[in-house]
Amino acid sequence: MAQPFMREQNINKIGQFLKNKFNANFLITLSEKGMTLFAKNEKPFYLPAQAKTVRDVSGAGDTVTALIAACLAAGANLNQAAGIASRAAGIVVGKLGTATVTTQELIEALKK
Secondary structure (H helix, E strand, O other): OOOHHHHHHHHHHHHHHHHHHHOOOEEEEOHHHEEEEEOOOOOOEEEEOOOOOOOOOOOHHHHHHHHHHHHHHOOOOHHHHHHHHHHHHHHHOOOOOOOOOOHHHHHHHHHO
């Protein structure tokens, strides 16, 4: 098994390669460690995992995708959107089964 830092180096290389090749933004999950955003014309932006307890990861990716889309539509920049999405995913994985995050839960998490 590869050393964790080797995998992290590989993820950074892959993220940078994809960003440059396709001139697009990429968000790569790091599982329980969080995610890294590779945005055009910016350095990689690491978002640590926000979950206190992980009960079920079902739906976390869908939550991230939905929150990023909603935040961008509301005028947030990509880093802000990814940060909010990370908070929402941290809430969702703390619940059993495919779960949702309520507006109030997200507001409370963002206050911290």
